[in-house]
Amino acid sequence: MYTQSFNVPDAPGGKTVPLTQPIEDPARQAAFDARIDADGRIEPQDWMPDAYRRTLVRQISQHAHSEIVGMLPEGNWISRAPSLKRKAILIAKVQDEGGHGLYLYSAAETLGTSRDQMLEGLHSGRAKYSSIFNYPTLTWADVGVIGWLVDGAAIMNQVPLCRCSYGPYARAMVRVCKEESFHQRQGYEALLVMMGGTEEQKAMVQDAVNRWWWKCLAMFGPPDADSPNSVQGMRWGIKRVSNDELRQKFVDATVPQAKVLGVTLPDPDLKWNEARQHYDYGQIDWAEFWETVNGNGPCNKERLATRVKAHNDGQWVRDAALAHARKQQERRMKEAA
Amino acid sequence: MSAATDYLLHLADNALVLGQRNAEWCGHGPILEEDIALANVSLDLIGQARLLYQLVATLKGGDCTEDKLAYFRDTHEFRNYTLLELPHRGPLSGYAQGDLDYSTTIVRNFLYSALMALLWEALEKSANADLAAIAAKSQKEVRYHLRHARDWLVRFGDGTDESHARAQASLDHLFAYTQEFWAHSPAEAAAIEAGIGVDVRTLQADWDAIVDAALAEATLVRPAVGGYVTLGKQGIHSEHLGFLLAEMQSLARAHPNGAW
Numbered sequence: 109m110y111t112q113s114f115n116v117p118d119a120p121g122g123k124t125v126p127l128t129q130p131i132e133d134p135a136r137q138a139a140f141d142a143r144i145d146a147d148g149r150i151e152p153q154d155w156m157p158d159a160y161r162r163t164l165v166r167q168i169s170q171h172a173h174s175e176i177v178g179m180l181p182e183g184n185w186i187s188r189a190p191s192l193k194r195k196a197i198l199i200a201k202v203q204d205e206g207g208h209g210l211y212l213y214s215a216a217e218t219l220g221t222s223r224d225q226m227l228e229g230l231h232s233g234r235a236k237y238s239s240i241f242n243y244p245t246l247t248w249a250d251v252g253v254i255g256w257l258v259d260g261a262a263i264m265n266q267v268p269l270c271r272c273s274y275g276p277y278a279r280a281m282v283r284v285c286k287e288e289s290f291h292q293r294q295g296y297e298a299l300l301v302m303m304g305g306t307e308e309q310k311a312m313v314q315d316a317v318n319r320w321w322w323k324c325l326a327m328f329g330p331p332d333a334d335s336p337n338s339v340q341g342m343r344w345g346i347k348r349v350s351n352d353e354l355r356q357k358f359v360d361a362t363v364p365q366a367k368v369l370g371v372t373l374p375d376p377d378l379k380w381n382e383a384r385q386h387y388d389y390g391q392i393d394w395a396e397f398w399e400t401v402n403g404n405g406p407c408n409k410e411r412l413a414t415r416v417k418a419h420n421d422g423q424w425v426r427d428a429a430l431a432h433a434r435k436q437q438e439r440r441m442k443e444a445a
Numbered sequence: 446m447s448a449a450t451d452y453l454l455h456l457a458d459n460a461l462v463l464g465q466r467n468a469e470w471c472g473h474g475p476i477l478e479e480d481i482a483l484a485n486v487s488l489d490l491i492g493q494a495r496l497l498y499q500l501v502a503t504l505k506g507g508d509c510t511e512d513k514l515a516y517f518r519d520t521h522e523f524r525n526y527t528l529l530e531l532p533h534r535g536p537l538s539g540y541a542q543g544d545l546d547y548s549t550t551i552v553r554n555f556l557y558s559a560l561m562a563l564l565w566e567a568l569e570k571s572a573n574a575d576l577a578a579i580a581a582k583s584q585k586e587v588r589y590h591l592r593h594a595r596d597w598l599v600r601f602g603d604g605t606d607e608s609h610a611r612a613q614a615s616l617d618h619l620f621a622y623t624q625e626f627w628a629h630s631p632a633e634a635a636a637i638e639a640g641i642g643v644d645v646r647t648l649q650a651d652w653d654a655i656v657d658a659a660l661a662e663a664t665l666v667r668p669a670v671g672g673y674v675t676l677g678k679q680g681i682h683s684e685h686l687g688f689l690l691a692e693m694q695s696l697a698r699a700h701p702n703g704a705w
């Protein structure tokens with residue numbers, strides 16, 4: 109998944125991307141601007157302003173980290189999936205998210221930063237990831253609701269990114285979006301089946317919707333009025349649609365789906381506005397959102413520590429692979445000599 | 446239970462229990478590529494288990510389903526090799542806790558895949574046509590699992606001092622469990638008699654060759670084995686399977702009338 113708000117800055121102190129071109133270069137700047145204005149694509153070998161490069165590295169690496177951290181809340185239910193079919197679907201889904209992480213790290217690497225550098229940013233707590241993954245998955249219904257709503261919100265965010273001005277990111281998004289739509293349909297289908305089941309199952313689904321709905325609305329990031337970075341992102345063709353527009357689109361698409369499913373969205377202010385031709389919705393708790401973004405949500409520490417532990421515990425495995433590759437090469441060279 | 450269903454359950458339980466174990470790495474792998482690779486192995490194994498359980502359910506008839514077989518049988522009814530239910534760590538009692546150890550995972554996948562590469566190939570000639578078809582599909586999958594595990598085993602053995610020591614320790618821990626491969630259970634004997642199953646002992650020389658070649662390349666030592674021969678495929682398990690099933694079956698059993 110899961111771009112949230114790319115208006116959320118990483119904490120200060122990070123390594124900046126090494127400059128490969130001088131900042132000041134009016135002729136190249138003009139060519140770059142012309143390409144952007146003509147809605148053209150920027151490719152890795154092209155000249156680009158340093159700020160554009162840094163913004164993309166931040167956004168793409170945040171996105172990659174979100175995919176990887178996002179494996180944990182759903183991974184939490186793999187061992188307990190209630191049928192073999194659902195177990196297989198869930199493993200495949202979590203595996204897809206890992207695959208998204210891989211494409212995105214590769215896309216970011218084309219901008220001159222290494223996967224190790226990006227992971228260092230995540231593990232040190234400096235780099236952000238989508239805050240939606242700092243909430244716990246308490247029941248099996250959370251798995252379905254994450255597919256339906258979280259992947260659903262991610263699709264709203266990411267479909268416009270398929271037209272992003274940076275070629276490798278746009279191309280990665282085309283593939284990712286296809287898989288996210290598949291996840292969303294699978295999540296919704298799992299919930300439909302549960303809603304046809306026992307009273308306990310129906311209550312489980314409603315409870316999960318109650319806990320996730322507002323968090324999903326916040327995934328689109330702060331209101332446009334509070335998103336100063338968005339303007340530059342729009343100018344560069346990195347961001348195409350504003351946070352509030354995306355959020356509205358998501359609400360409008362989701363209300364009828366909730367009706368078919370037979371669940372209530374937990375917002376008394378949610379109602380059709382004939383004049384706007386959109387659904388009105390209530391106030392998002394931004395204080396809680398920022399607390400969670402800034403590290404004080406229910407699972408921030410667990411998620412990060414789990415990623416760090418996997419990385420540290422795997423050090424000897426990666427070292428072994430490198431040592432073996434080096435020995436192989438030495439043996440080949442000796443043979444050739 | 447007929448010879449066929451008991452034998453099919455042995456094959457199915459092997460696949461499910463190891464699939465469940467390998468899936469524990471999802472989100473915790475040593476490198477992202479390995480998270481993805483292990484998830485693939487796990488998906489193949491669960492897919493094999495499902496086909497085999499579905500076949501058993503058809504043979505048994507009534508209201509039997511793949512999920513009844515996976516979720517509503519108790520520990521002593523499972524017929525998997527004990528090797529496959531062990532946690533990803535060295536020898537510890539059932540309720541002891543420990544970190545996931547990738548070398549245990551790789552060594553186990555290697556020892557089991559080396560057997561199944563041979564067994565699935567032989568089962569393509571089973572008198573049961575449905576089993577032969579499942580074997581043909583599984584054989585293609587297990588060849589990849591074997592290559593994956595073997596490559597890592599060689600990396601570990603020929604890697605650093607630490608990886609070499611870890612791989613050797615995992616071999617020393619797990620190798621004795623492979624004795625169970627070669628000791629026929631009554632169900633296997635009956636299935637062989639009926640032409641459904643394969644006499645695993647006829648595969649032992651080939652298995653030895655696969656294992657010895659890999660260990661030589663990895664500069665690892667094949668442990669001498671002897672002593673207790675595990676009886677998982679007869680329903681007498683280690684302390685570990687109870688915990689694995691308690692977790693795996695908990696939600697399905699909490700909602701026995703649930704629709705998923």
Ligand SMILES: [Fe+2]
Nearest residue numbers: 109175205208
């Ligand atoms: Fe994803």
Ligand SMILES: [Fe+2]
Nearest residue numbers: 109259288291
């Ligand atoms: Fe997804």
